[in-house]
Amino acid sequence: MAEVFDPMYKRLVFTLLISLGISCVAPGGGGAVIFNSFSGPFQATSNAGRGKTGEASAYCMLGLVCFGDCSINKASQEGNLTKVAAVDYHYTSILGFVFNKTTIIVTGE
Secondary structure, eight states: OOTTTTTHHHHHHHHHHHHHHSOOBBTBBBBOEEEEEEEEEEESSSOOOOOOEEEEEEEEEEEEEEOOOOOHHHHHHHHTTTSEEEEEEEEETTTTTEEEEEEEEEEOO
């Protein structure tokens, strides 16, 4: 068993933690390590109507367990939309890979 103070063991743990942190990157790119909360555009269409909104979210914890459905289709169903005008997203993370939430926000008719 590796000693806790063994340099090779420390490098392995450091590499694993960095790998987990890198694997949980927001749709718009990186961000802060401690806390992130930002929104951005994702897609726009030629449909003009923007009367309804639907949202769908996916969650990830510790970079190990991820669940949810943040697809455009799910958000459209939640908002009862038949035509999509625009798709935006909101991303929240706490301590990099400890908790992540991605929400897709669909507007249309």
